[in-house]
Amino acid sequence: MSEDSKKAETVEEKPYKPSSPSSKLDFDGFWEYDDAPQNADHVEYEDQYDLFIGGEFIAPEKGRYFDSLNPATEKKLTSFAEATQQDIDKAVKAARKAFDKSWSTLEAKERGKYIFRIARLIQERAREFSVLESMDGGKPIRESRDVDVPLAAAHFFYYAGWADKLDYAFPGKKAEPLGVAGQIIPWNFPLLMLAWKVAPALATGNTVVLKPAETTSLTALKFAELCKDAGLPDGVVNIVTGAGQTGSAIVNHDDIDKIAFTGSTEVGKIIKKSLAGTDKRYTLELGGKGPNIIFEDAPLDQAVEGVINAIFFNQGHVCCAGSRLFVQEGVADTVIQKLRDRMETLIVGDPLDKNTDIGAINSEQQYNKINEYLEVGVNEGANMYQSSCQIPETGYFCRPTIFTNVGQSNRIVQEEIFGPVLTVQTFRTAEEGIEKANNTPYGLAGGVWTDKGSKIFKTGSKIRNGVVWSNTYNKFDPTSPFGGYKESGEGREGGLHGLYPYVKLQ
Amino acid sequence: MSDRIEVLKTYKTYVGGNFPRTESGRYYKVYDANENILANACQCSRKDVRDAVVEAREAQPDWNNRSAYNRGQILYRIAEMLETRKAQFIEELETIGYKTKKAKAEVEASIDRLIYYAGWSDKYQQVFGTINPVASSHFNFSMPEPMGVVNIWAPEDRPLLGLVSVMAPVIVGGNTCIILASEKYPLSAISFAEVLNSSDVPDGVVNILTGFRDELLEHMTTHKDVNAFFYTDPDIDQEQRKQIDENATLNLKRVRRKPVEDWLSEKAQSPYYITDFQETKTTWHPVGL
Incomplete structure (x- = not known):
C-alpha cells in the first residue's frame, strides 16, 4: 500500500x-503488507497509436486522437486514433480483400498454424501484456497475469486446432466462413474478449475488423503488432479504435457479414435493432x-x-x-x-x-x-x-x-x-x-x-x-461455451458451440 | 341418395387444449378452389394471442419435465392419430384445389415428418451436447435446453405439411408454441388440432390461432413473455421482415427465419431445426476428494 x-x-x-x-x-x-509492485520497466508503449488496417499502422483520415487514462493514477497513458466512417470503409475493404485473396484460399491447416503462432506469441509476451492490461484498465496484476492473458493465449491455441477439423463440428453439414466479421468488445477484459472474438473468427476462415473499447485499446494495438510478428497476411485482422460512433459505423457497414458484440444490454438492443431486416448474422453477449x-x-x-x-x-x-x-x-x-x-x-x-x-x-x-x-x-x-x-x-x-x-x-x-x-x-x-x-x-x-x-x-x-x-464461480475456459439466456444475449462463445456463429452450414 | 342434411363443422381456434372462438367475435371467410365459402374462420385478436401465451407459458415447465422418451412417444402418437385420419385430411386438401395424388403425398409426408422428429427427442442432446475438457479441475458440460415459448407463423402454402414441419422441431425440444395458421388455408390446421387433442399432447403445448398476419404481427413479435419467433415463408415482404426484427429487440426475442422452398424435400427436416430453438447451458462443478 x-x-x-x-x-x-x-x-x-x-x-x-x-x-x-x-x-x-x-x-x-x-x-x-509490504509493497509488492510488479516491475513495469521492461514494458514499452507509444505516446500515440494509429489504426491498424491492412497490415499497417495508418493515421486516421480526420486526424483526431483521444487520450486514454490510467484509472489508478488518473494520468494520461497514451492516446488512440478516432476512426471515422472513411477509416472503417478502409478497414472493411482491407478485410474483404484479405478474405477473398488470401485467407479463404489458404489451406485450413495453414490457417491453423498462424493461429497457433499467435497463441505462442502471446505466451512469450505474457508479462508485458499483463502489465499493460493492468495499467490501461485498472485490474489487479494478479488477475491480468493469472487469468486474462493466459486464457487469451489458451483461446487462440484451442481454436487454432479447430481450423482444419470443422467437418467434425457440425454433423451432416459443411461449414463455410461468412466473410468479414465486425467485432466490438468491452473494457472489462480487453485482451481476453479480443481473443474470444478473433480466435474463432479466424479459425473458421473469416477476417475481422475489431474495435476495442475506448478506455482500454492498448493491448489490442499491441496485439496488432503481434499479428505482424506472426506474419499474418495483411488485412486478416484490422483494429480500429474509437467510441460509440466508430462502433456504429461498423455495425451499419454494408459489406460486413457478421457482428459480434459484447457490452451492455442497452447497446446490444440498439445493435440488434440496427441489424433489423438485414442478412447480417450477429451474436450478442450482454449484461x-x-x-x-x-x-x-x-x-x-x-x-x-x-x-x-x-x-x-x-x-x-x-x-x-x-x-x-x-x-x-x-x-x-x-x-x-x-x-x-x-x-x-x-x-x-x-x-x-x-x-x-x-x-x-x-x-x-x-x-x-x-x-x-x-x-x-x-x-x-x-x-x-x-x-x-x-x-x-x-x-x-x-x-x-x-x-x-x-x-x-x-x-x-x-x-x-x-x-x-x-x-x-x-x-x-x-x-x-x-x-x-x-x-x-x-x-x-x-x-x-x-x-x-x-x-x-x-x-x-x-x-x-x-x-x-x-460450488464454484467465475470459471472460464476456451473449451467451455459461454453466453446468455433472455436479455443477456444471443449465441455462445467458447468451445465447439463458439464456432457456430462464424459459419454458414450447407 | 338420402335427403340427409350434412352436419358442417365450425372451425374454431385451439388454445390450452380447448376449442374456443376468438374473443373478438370476428370472422373471415375461407373459400374452396371454386370460390365457394368453406367456413367462417376466426379472425383472432391481440387478446387471443395473449391468452394463448398464458396457456403456453403455463404448460412449458411440465412439458419440459417430461422425459425425452415420453415426448418422443407423444410425437409418435400424433403421427398415429394422423395416419388414422388420412382420408379426412386428403379430402380437406382436395377442397382447396389439391389433386388427390398431391394431397396424399402431403398428408403422408406430414406423418413421416412427425416420426422423424419423434425419433430425435432423445438423441439431439447427445449429438449437440458436449463435455468440455477444461484445464482446471472441474467437470464441465454443455446441454441444450428449450428456449421456452415460441410464436410461429405456419407457412402460407402447404397448410398441413408446413404446419407440422414448423411445429414438431419446436415442441420435441421441450418448447411450447402458438402457431398462426396459414391465412388463406387455415382449415387443415384446425382439423390438425383435433388430432393433437386426441394424442396425449398436454393442453397448452401447441396452440393454434387463425387470422391475419398483418394484424397479428405486432402482437406476436412484441409480447415480452415469448422467447422466440419462427417463420419460413421465402417471399416475405421486406418491410414486415424488418418490423419483426425490430419488435424482437424489445426482449431480445430470438428470430428464426428459415426460408423453405420445398417442404416435401428431405432438406426441410433436420436436427438443426430443433437446436434453433434451444439455448446452451454450461454447468461447472469442482472435481476433488
Whole structure:
C-alpha cells in the first residue's frame, strides 16, 4: 500500500464488529503488507497509436486522437486514433480483400498454424501484456497475469486446432466462413474478449475488423503488432479504435457479414435493432445480474470464498458477476457475518501491486455510475455495508460493498451495476430461491452452493442462465461455451458451440 | 341418395387444449378452389394471442419435465392419430384445389415428418451436447435446453405439411408454441388440432390461432413473455421482415427465419431445426476428494 492510501478517509458506516473474537480474519493486526509492485520497466508503449488496417499502422483520415487514462493514477497513458466512417470503409475493404485473396484460399491447416503462432506469441509476451492490461484498465496484476492473458493465449491455441477439423463440428453439414466479421468488445477484459472474438473468427476462415473499447485499446494495438510478428497476411485482422460512433459505423457497414458484440444490454438492443431486416448474422453477449444461491447444507466457508470471487473479481466489472446473493434463511446471519469478515481482508489499491485484490474502477464514468447506485441503494432503504479498508486518494477506487434489507423491486437488485456491489436476499424453500433468482430480464450466469448433488442438478436446471457454476464461480475456459439466456444475449462463445456463429452450414 | 342434411363443422381456434372462438367475435371467410365459402374462420385478436401465451407459458415447465422418451412417444402418437385420419385430411386438401395424388403425398409426408422428429427427442442432446475438457479441475458440460415459448407463423402454402414441419422441431425440444395458421388455408390446421387433442399432447403445448398476419404481427413479435419467433415463408415482404426484427429487440426475442422452398424435400427436416430453438447451458462443478 502506498503512503497516500494510509491517509484515506474513514468509513462512514457503523464500526466493524466481528461476531466472536475468533471469527474475524484479522490480518491487519498481525500482518503488514509490504509493497509488492510488479516491475513495469521492461514494458514499452507509444505516446500515440494509429489504426491498424491492412497490415499497417495508418493515421486516421480526420486526424483526431483521444487520450486514454490510467484509472489508478488518473494520468494520461497514451492516446488512440478516432476512426471515422472513411477509416472503417478502409478497414472493411482491407478485410474483404484479405478474405477473398488470401485467407479463404489458404489451406485450413495453414490457417491453423498462424493461429497457433499467435497463441505462442502471446505466451512469450505474457508479462508485458499483463502489465499493460493492468495499467490501461485498472485490474489487479494478479488477475491480468493469472487469468486474462493466459486464457487469451489458451483461446487462440484451442481454436487454432479447430481450423482444419470443422467437418467434425457440425454433423451432416459443411461449414463455410461468412466473410468479414465486425467485432466490438468491452473494457472489462480487453485482451481476453479480443481473443474470444478473433480466435474463432479466424479459425473458421473469416477476417475481422475489431474495435476495442475506448478506455482500454492498448493491448489490442499491441496485439496488432503481434499479428505482424506472426506474419499474418495483411488485412486478416484490422483494429480500429474509437467510441460509440466508430462502433456504429461498423455495425451499419454494408459489406460486413457478421457482428459480434459484447457490452451492455442497452447497446446490444440498439445493435440488434440496427441489424433489423438485414442478412447480417450477429451474436450478442450482454449484461447480467447473476444469482448466487447458497443452501443451508452448503460448505459455508467455501461458499463465502465463492461469493467474494463472484462479485469482487475484476472490481465487479464482469457481465456474469454474482451480484445477487440468495441465502437460505437458516444460515443467512452466519453467511453475512462471514462475508463481512472476509471483505475486511480485501486489499483495494494499486493494480500493479501483486497483493492487490481489487484494483481501480475502469473509468471516471463507471466510477460515477457505481457511486450513483450506492446512493440509490441507500435511498431505497437498503442497509449498506462497506469494508473499512484504506483506498488511495487519487484514482478511481471503490470499497467492496454489500447491501442487505433489499427487495426484488429495488433498483440495485434489478439493474446491472458493474461494480463491487452485492445485494443479499434470503429465501426459505428452494422454489422461492429459484423464483427470485429467475426474476430478472437477464440470464447469463449463476451459482449454486450445496453439498447435495441432486439439489445441484435440480436447481441448475431450473435457473434460466447460460452458465451454472455449482460450488464454484467465475470459471472460464476456451473449451467451455459461454453466453446468455433472455436479455443477456444471443449465441455462445467458447468451445465447439463458439464456432457456430462464424459459419454458414450447407 | 338420402335427403340427409350434412352436419358442417365450425372451425374454431385451439388454445390450452380447448376449442374456443376468438374473443373478438370476428370472422373471415375461407373459400374452396371454386370460390365457394368453406367456413367462417376466426379472425383472432391481440387478446387471443395473449391468452394463448398464458396457456403456453403455463404448460412449458411440465412439458419440459417430461422425459425425452415420453415426448418422443407423444410425437409418435400424433403421427398415429394422423395416419388414422388420412382420408379426412386428403379430402380437406382436395377442397382447396389439391389433386388427390398431391394431397396424399402431403398428408403422408406430414406423418413421416412427425416420426422423424419423434425419433430425435432423445438423441439431439447427445449429438449437440458436449463435455468440455477444461484445464482446471472441474467437470464441465454443455446441454441444450428449450428456449421456452415460441410464436410461429405456419407457412402460407402447404397448410398441413408446413404446419407440422414448423411445429414438431419446436415442441420435441421441450418448447411450447402458438402457431398462426396459414391465412388463406387455415382449415387443415384446425382439423390438425383435433388430432393433437386426441394424442396425449398436454393442453397448452401447441396452440393454434387463425387470422391475419398483418394484424397479428405486432402482437406476436412484441409480447415480452415469448422467447422466440419462427417463420419460413421465402417471399416475405421486406418491410414486415424488418418490423419483426425490430419488435424482437424489445426482449431480445430470438428470430428464426428459415426460408423453405420445398417442404416435401428431405432438406426441410433436420436436427438443426430443433437446436434453433434451444439455448446452451454450461454447468461447472469442482472435481476433488
